[in-house]
Amino acid sequence: MTAPLYPLREPPHRVLVTTSSTAAGINSPAPATSSPAWGRPVAVLALGSFAMGTDSFVLAGILPQIAHGLCISTGAAGQTITAFALAYGLTAPFLAALTSRLPRKPLLVVALALFVLANLASAAAPDLPLLLTARVVAGLGAALYTPNASAAAAALAGPAARGRALSMILGGLTVGTVFGVPVGTAIGQHLSWEAGLVFVAAVGALALLGVVVVLPGLPIPPAIPLARRFAVLANRRVVAMVAFMLLASGGSIMVYTYTATVLGQIAHIHGTGLAAALLAWGVGGIFGSFGSGWLTDRLGAARTLTVAIALLIVTLAALTVCTSMVPVIVVMVLNGAAGWALATPNNHRLTALAPTLPSVVISFNSSGIYLGQALGAALGGILVDHGITARALCLAGVAVALAAAAVHGLIPRPAPES
Known part of the structure; x- marks a missing residue:
């Protein structure tokens, strides 16, 4: 949920791509001049x-x-x-x-x-x-x-x-x-x-x-056969990275989907205040989207993802104790930044694993994000219908985000270049 995509016929030194850059042939030949x-x-x-x-x-x-x-x-x-x-x-x-x-x-x-x-x-x-x-x-x-x-x-x-x-x-x-x-x-x-x-x-x-x-x-653009697209899933690290994205997205959206309920119950925020909180989340998303590319270039994808998933966990937990407008706005900005900072570094490490098929692995990352949103919203809806409190819903989101952090921790890091 990020910044420029560089020419992709060669493994890029710096890959800043967005979830929207899916398998539609972005790595296809482009005109020689702009x-x-x-x-x-x-x-x-x-x-x-x-x-x-x-x-x-x-x-x-x-x-x-x-x-x-x-x-x-x-x-x-x-x-x-x-x-x-x-x-x-x-x-x-x-x-x-x-x-x-x-x-x-x-x-x-x-x-x-x-x-x-x-x-x-x-x-x-x-x-x-x-x-x-x-x-x-x-x-x-x-x-x-x-x-x-x-x-x-x-x-x-x-x-x-x-x-x-x-x-x-x-x-x-x-x-x-x-x-x-x-x-x-x-x-x-x-x-x-x-x-x-x-x-x-x-x-x-x-x-x-x-x-x-x-x-x-x-x-x-040149067509990539369906069998070749799915062949990348034979790499377990690719599957683990997509699973990480699914869980992280699910934990975030489980709570975001029911923002009106969460902020209404905990902080008694409705109407214009709710619109302001959603605006704050979106502003945080801008910083997360573009800032994560900058961090990835300087810290590496794995460390950037560690920072982002940790911030997501902390902010989801913090929502349980925010009872007034000012702390809610601060936490919503940080939560939006954390949620939107995940896609770029994950795309970065995925394209490093499949440098000849960047748009394909990015498409799976995008699907992981949307499937996570679907599962998070679905699970959140089930919990809300069974009478879960807003604070408990936030903690459920924390649990899913912790599962994402565990998957992230189990993914082997690339060997340093000699």
Whole structure:
């Protein structure tokens, strides 16, 4: 949840990649020179990633409104986040393989159209089963769009500006979390939860229009067969690193999904205060996203991950004793930084294990993140429905994060260079 991706035909000295840089062929050949006009189309693609970033997290702030509107429990409402994340995590690697020979621009148009329609259907859903179905479709649209937007940005910019182009796509995701989520939450709380989803659909529709009008035709990247993609899982260290990401993401999102419940019970924070807390989490995410790349270059991936997972554990535990606005804001900033600081160093060590297939191992890391979000939201919902207190939910998140730390500690460190 990070910074520039360098040319990937050779093992990179410095790899700063994002969870959105999945298996859509970012390591494919790019034009020899950067197009001077790449900024506008990449900005349009970043607007789409803004919508994706908003949609991934906005429901966490309006779960009580969804529960009240559909006459269901808060835990049941939380499964809407599970549905989106599960659809993304399970399908992203397969969609990348199945669509690898299709033209990029029409594929992006279809992905955004699917995403927009799914969010409108979510807003119109009269009951939980239809809402869950719509969230699955939205997750499919996001899984189809995000990696292809990253690949398109890299192809448009060329090697000379590839890092800047990819950082713009990441910036869309991050800004969606920092600003889109609080805005969507405020709309959902002051108007209706349906209006919050219409806001996401409207941003997606604007991006769709921009892609149709501004984006030029793009070359089709070389296809990587599905069997070759999954062959990397024969490496146990790859599996362990993805499992670490799944558990760390699960522990973080288990609590974040029910932020409204946690802060409402422990600190009596609602409404505008809740939107401010979510904004603080997103601001922390910016520092974590970009700062983790800087730390990885200086401390190494393993040490950076040790710092990040330790901070995640401490902040999840700290939420149990934050009973007023100021400490809540401080802890939410640090918690967001910790959660978003995990992906870059984990991508760094994964690409070191498979330097000839960087986009493939990054795609599995991305799937691990979304599957972790799905499992964390699902488990959190079950616990909430069984009457767990907000403090106990935070401690459950701590337990899952501790399991991630244990997996991290068991992964062998690379031998130092002689």
